[in-house]
Amino acid sequence: MREITFSAAIREAMVEEMRRDPAVFLMGEDVGTFGGVWGVSAGMLEEFGEERVRDTPISEIAIIGAGLGAAMSGMRPIVEIMFGDFLMCAGDQITNQVAKARFMSGGKADVPLTIRVTSGAPGSAAAQHSQSPEAWFMNVPGLKFAVPASPADAKGLLKSAIRGEDPVLFFEHKMLYAVKGLVPEDIDFVVPFGQAAVLREGSDVTLIGIGIMVRKALAAADALAEEGISAEVIDPRTLVPLDHETLIRSAAKTGRVVIAHEAHRRAGPGAEIAAMLAEEAIEYLDGPIVRVAARNLPLPYSPGLEEFVLPSAQDIVQAARSLAG
Amino acid sequence: MTQDATTTDSEGTYQVVMPKLGLTMTEATLVEWLKADGEQVEKGEPLFVLESEKSTLEIEAPANGTLQILVPACETVAVQTPIARLIREAGTRDRAPGTRYQAPNSPIPNLQSPIPDAPISNTQYPVPASPQARALARRLGISLEGITGTGIRGMVVAADVERAAASAATAAGEAGAPHASPVARRLAAHAGVDLSAVVGSGPGGRIMRHDVEKAGGTGPLPAEQEPARQAQEAIQPFTGLRAVIAERLSASWRERPHVTLTTEADATNLVSARQQLIEELGEKVAYDALLVALVARALREQPGINVSLAERGIEQISEINIGVAIDTERGLLVPVVHDAADKNLLQVQRTLAELAGRARAGRSLPDDLSGGTFTISNLGMFEVDAFTPIINPPESAILGVGRIIAKPVAVDRQVVVRDTMVLSLSFDHRLIDGAPAARFLQRVKQLIERPLALAV
Numbered sequence: 155m156r157e158i159t160f161s162a163a164i165r166e167a168m169v170e171e172m173r174r175d176p177a178v179f180l181m182g183e184d185v186g187t188f189g190g191v192w193g194v195s196a197g198m199l200e201e202f203g204e205e206r207v208r209d210t211p212i213s214e215i216a217i218i219g220a221g222l223g224a225a226m227s228g229m230r231p232i233v234e235i236m237f238g239d240f241l242m243c244a245g246d247q248i249t250n251q252v253a254k255a256r257f258m259s260g261g262k263a264d265v266p267l268t269i270r271v272t273s274g275a276p277g278s279a280a281a282q283h284s285q286s287p288e289a290w291f292m293n294v295p296g297l298k299f300a301v302p303a304s305p306a307d308a309k310g311l312l313k314s315a316i317r318g319e320d321p322v323l324f325f326e327h328k329m330l331y332a333v334k335g336l337v338p339e340d341i342d343f344v345v346p347f348g349q350a351a352v353l354r355e356g357s358d359v360t361l362i363g364i365g366i367m368v369r370k371a372l373a374a375a376d377a378l379a380e381e382g383i384s385a386e387v388i389d390p391r392t393l394v395p396l397d398h399e400t401l402i403r404s405a406a407k408t409g410r411v412v413i414a415h416e417a418h419r420r421a422g423p424g425a426e427i428a429a430m431l432a433e434e435a436i437e438y439l440d441g442p443i444v445r446v447a448a449r450n451l452p453l454p455y456s457p458g459l460e461e462f463v464l465p466s467a468q469d470i471v472q473a474a475r476s477l478a479g
Numbered sequence: 480m481t482q483d484a485t486t487t488d489s490e491g492t493y494q495v496v497m498p499k500l501g502l503t504m505t506e507a508t509l510v511e512w513l514k515a516d517g518e519q520v521e522k523g524e525p526l527f528v529l530e531s532e533k534s535t536l537e538i539e540a541p542a543n544g545t546l547q548i549l550v551p552a553c554e555t556v557a558v559q560t561p562i563a564r565l566i567r568e569a570g571t572r573d574r575a576p577g578t579r580y581q582a583p584n585s586p587i588p589n590l591q592s593p594i595p596d597a598p599i600s601n602t603q604y605p606v607p608a609s610p611q612a613r614a615l616a617r618r619l620g621i622s623l624e625g626i627t628g629t630g631i632r633g634m635v636v637a638a639d640v641e642r643a644a645a646s647a648a649t650a651a652g653e654a655g656a657p658h659a660s661p662v663a664r665r666l667a668a669h670a671g672v673d674l675s676a677v678v679g680s681g682p683g684g685r686i687m688r689h690d691v692e693k694a695g696g697t698g699p700l701p702a703e704q705e706p707a708r709q710a711q712e713a714i715q716p717f718t719g720l721r722a723v724i725a726e727r728l729s730a731s732w733r734e735r736p737h738v739t740l741t742t743e744a745d746a747t748n749l750v751s752a753r754q755q756l757i758e759e760l761g762e763k764v765a766y767d768a769l770l771v772a773l774v775a776r777a778l779r780e781q782p783g784i785n786v787s788l789a790e791r792g793i794e795q796i797s798e799i800n801i802g803v804a805i806d807t808e809r810g811l812l813v814p815v816v817h818d819a820a821d822k823n824l825l826q827v828q829r830t831l832a833e834l835a836g837r838a839r840a841g842r843s844l845p846d847d848l849s850g851g852t853f854t855i856s857n858l859g860m861f862e863v864d865a866f867t868p869i870i871n872p873p874e875s876a877i878l879g880v881g882r883i884i885a886k887p888v889a890v891d892r893q894v895v896v897r898d899t900m901v902l903s904l905s906f907d908h909r910l911i912d913g914a915p916a917a918r919f920l921q922r923v924k925q926l927i928e929r930p931l932a933l934a935v
Contacts, residue, residue, distance in 0.1 A: 409609075439609060439610050441609050441631055
């Protein structure tokens with residue numbers, strides 16, 4: 155294993171899968187000549203050519219619709235949506251076509267479509283370029299959701315998504331692209347969906363982090379340890395399917411749960427996890443399930459205001475302290 | 480369980496009730512009022528002492544007010560019985576009960592904390608507590624009332640309950656009743672150790688097992704009292720066939736007045752007849768097959784034994800279906816030879832062999848094990864002489880068969896050696912009188928002694 159960035163891990167997964175399987179190709183705004191607005195697909199056009207690394211017009215509905223058609227005709231497309239904020243431009247394609255094709259065809263159509271979405275607040279990108287839109291679509295059956303938080307998980311989950319037969323919304327937080335971590339070189343290294351990772355064991359409180367908040371939960375756990383509070387940190391890694399068992403086991407062990415995500419608090423992914431725990435594990439809880447999330451406000455441009463709206467490691471510390479202190 | 484020790488009316492007067500402090504607690508004795516009737520009481524002050532079957536506890540005043548005693552000291556009352564009122568003067572209420580939280584109209588609520596404030600006032604609801612704290616309180620038999628919550632929004636959390644339990648234990652200890660674990664208590668009683676002289680090392684000074692052992696209560700507890708770890712490891716789930724057997728036998732033993740008659744039959748001719756049959760047929764013939772055929776004959780002659788208690792009365796069963804109890808790896812099974820009286824000996828033998836084979840292989844057909852009207856239980860192969868079998872419901876009688884053993888008996892006042900066998904007939908005395916049962920057993924004995932009767 156060697157240390158590479160989250161961004162390089164994603165590129166490595168795409169490149170390896172495209173070398174391995176000619177049905178895999180990449181399509182999206184500026185993914186070719188420009189190498190991706192976040193630089194993720196740099197160099198791929200040179201290796202694979204214009205047939206397999208395709209620049210598209212600025213039309214999310216066309217990108218995802220074309221991806222669906224390709225997927226249903228035997229290809230394994232990876233399509234990139236430059237800003238998750240604009241997923242709703244392809245709302246009908248995602249909710250009514252991509253998610254439903256298998257079912258409307260009576261099970262005849264596989265939809266091996268991977269929709270890579272950049273998400274999250276990169277800092278002063280304001281209300282239309284900073285959102286974490288996972289929960290907008292979690293209510294729609296037929297889609298899977300990956301929210302990697304480390305380079306290794308990004309590579310392993312992306313390979314699972316590409317090799318799988320179901321449509322996947324794959325969320326890449328912009329502030330994770332430069333994060334480095336150890337990533338296996340094995341071409342068949344995959345991370346299965348529906349398996350949470352226990353990143354740190356603890357006994358007093360469970361911190362469930364989603365996406366970038368996994369890193370903040372780990373930082374919070376360090377701070378809590380100094381106060382004598384032992385925090386367990388769990389990364390669900392995929393929101394659908396969700397690993398109930400690992401979450402329930404941890405909730406039962408600590409009796410206290412904090413869920414942290416950068417998506418807005420109201421009806422965010424944490425609401426689903428909290429409801430699941432309330433339904434399936436309330437007897438173990440020694441206090442309310444607390445969500446640490448973006449306030450229910452459009453994300454401001456002003457750095458000071460943005461900081462106020464976004465959840466921080468300190469917010470997690472405070473929530474954990476109020477439960478376990 | 481109700482955690483509430485109090486209720487309140489619209490005037491803010493608290494009704495103090497006898498609290499229910501444990502799942503099994505139904506009543507308690509009000510040992511002492513710690514405040515006088517008419518005295519002004521502050522919330523949290525010791526108010527009265529109660530004694531339940533498990534402990535003596537001091538209960539704090541749940542609210543401010545003037546005490547009006549409803550139940551005098553030394554009375555025993557049921558839990559939830561009102562025992563006093565705490566009357567609050569007009570205008571002293573700190574907040575109106577039932578005041579509801581108003582959702583703010585602003586689209587930007589809750590800017591300060593991710594943890595919402597209490598959405599409703601707590602005055603008219605049970606003590607706010609976490610699910611884990613509630614479960615713990617229930618398990619420890621502690622009321623949540625009066626416990627100061629340190630959790631979010633002041634809710635009582637598990638640690639608060641543990642603290643309250645420890646301080647209650649200390650209080651109980653100071654009051655003279657030693658606070659000890661059940662095992663410690665049993666060990667102390669067994670070894671004659673005075674618990675009041677033992678210093679407890681457990682939570683809140685609780686006397687634990689090793690404290691008693693240190694104080695001289697050495698040696699193991701009597702086996703039946705010791706919840707030994709080994710025994711727990713050997714526990715198997717009480718389910719499936721075992722549970723069915725248990726349920727049926729318990730019901731039979733509970734509901735049926737059993738009487739068992741015993742007699743000794745001369746089995747010499749039976750032994751000889753079986754040997755002759757084996758030589759004639761060239762195949763094995765089981766004693767059980769002979770017994771089924773003989774008993775079927777006796778039942779046809781004396782149908783009063785072939786009865787069952789049905790809802791509408793004593794039902795005479797026309798079919799004679801004889802079950803034979805057999806021991807299988809799964810447990811006791813009773814395959815049934817249907818219409819045994821209409822089968823010849825060879826048919827009985829072959830039917831029984833098939834039934835037993837399927838039962839031992841765990842592949843009995845549904846009909847194999849149902850519809851019996853009488854059961855034969857043969858323990859002869861285990862050298863059992865006589866026993867008292869339990870009737871197999873819904874049947875009304877069962878024949879227990881002992882071993883065949885050669886022994887000296889008197890025949891015509893001469894000692895001779897004969898093969899003998901003890902027969903034990905258990906019958907339901909509600910349906911069958913002693914004399915007909917005895918006649919039936921006598922007839923079975925005769926048929927065993929004259930097995931050629933089957934030929935006619």
